[in-house]
Amino acid sequence: MAEAPRLTVVLPTYNELDNLPRMVEALLALPLPARLSILVVDDNSPDGTGRLADELAARHPGRVGVLHRTGKEGLGKAYLAGFARALAEGAELVLQMDCDFSHQPRFVPALLAALPGADMVLGSRFAPGGSVDPHWAWWRKLLSWFANSVYVRVILGSTLRDMTGGFRLWRAATLRGMDIQRRIGANGYVFQVEMAFVAQRLGYVVREVPIEFPDRTAGESKMSLGIQVEAARRTWEVRRRHRGLTRGDRAG
Numbered sequence: 088m089a090e091a092p093r094l095t096v097v098l099p100t101y102n103e104l105d106n107l108p109r110m111v112e113a114l115l116a117l118p119l120p121a122r123l124s125i126l127v128v129d130d131n132s133p134d135g136t137g138r139l140a141d142e143l144a145a146r147h148p149g150r151v152g153v154l155h156r157t158g159k160e161g162l163g164k165a166y167l168a169g170f171a172r173a174l175a176e177g178a179e180l181v182l183q184m185d186c187d188f189s190h191q192p193r194f195v196p197a198l199l200a201a202l203p204g205a206d207m208v209l210g211s212r213f214a215p216g217g218s219v220d221p222h223w224a225w226w227r228k229l230l231s232w233f234a235n236s237v238y239v240r241v242i243l244g245s246t247l248r249d250m251t252g253g254f255r256l257w258r259a260a261t262l263r264g265m266d267i268q269r270r271i272g273a274n275g276y277v278f279q280v281e282m283a284f285v286a287q288r289l290g291y292v293v294r295e296v297p298i299e300f301p302d303r304t305a306g307e308s309k310m311s312l313g314i315q316v317e318a319a320r321r322t323w324e325v326r327r328r329h330r331g332l333t334r335g336d337r338a339g
């Protein structure tokens with residue numbers, strides 16, 4: 088039998104002191120047909136998350152690593168740096184997820200199970216069977232559904248219902264073929280939109296898997312309404328920049 092693939096979880100953190108140790112333990116405890124390791128990407132969190140990450144790395148040698156960055160530059164930059172490191176260290180699969188338990192480790196096996204025949208698997212709140220936090224007011228659910236399953240989807244002509252979702256399993260070959268360090272410039276939610284759009288334009292198969300998405304219970308969100316409005320506007324820019332891409336534009 089072939090050896091289990093090397094899976095690196097890229098975990099960006101900014102002030103996740105309460106969540107990080109629980110997340111690391113939960114991920115390391117998952118029974119998976121993959122060799123899982125974790126790369127924490129910390130932007131010099133004022134609450135000391137970076138130091139805690141170093142302690143966790145010392146406690147789990149070879150399974151937990153830390154990429155320290157000097158300051159808060161946003162989620163997109165953190166992911167690009169984390170993906171580059173994970174690929175350089177030989178990851179065959181790369182999982183991206185938030186460190187606040189909105190992305191729940193218990194769904195990782197379903198993401199992996201959906202990978203055969205796909206180039207990326209997207210954990211989706213709005214695929215049939217998926218859901219957002221049941222405590223959200225009806226208008227917030229409606230707004231979020233509209234933004235993802237209608238607005239972004241129609242502008243970009245995508246089949247995907249949750250292009251801002253950031254719980255994703257990538258093949259290393261997909262990330263390499265996308266030439267992400269050169270092509271991807273967006274940050275925040277638009278980073279997720281741009282990554283998914285470029286993948287689909289290049290002809291990569293993206294498969295959505297339903298997830299439940301509860302609100303974080305510890306720590307604070309770094310996203311705001313302003314960032315979401317900005318994302319809505321920037322979706323047009325993503326379309327303009329990448330709509331001409333075809334399969335022939337894959338790198339390598």
Ligand SMILES: Nc1nc2c(ncn2[C@@H]2O[C@H](COP(=O)(O)OP(=O)(O)O)[C@@H](O)[C@H]2O)c(=O)[nH]1
Nearest residue numbers: 099100101130160161162165185186308309310
């Ligand atoms: N390294 C890094 N991580 C970030 C940054 N902004 C947010 N994060 C992390 O990205 C994940 C999602 O952020 P969050 O604020 O929960 O966004 P939300 O889920 O959209 O509310 C969490 O793990 C955050 O700690 C950043 O600028 N740098």
Ligand SMILES: [Mg+2]
Nearest residue numbers: 185187189303
């Ligand atoms: Mg969150």
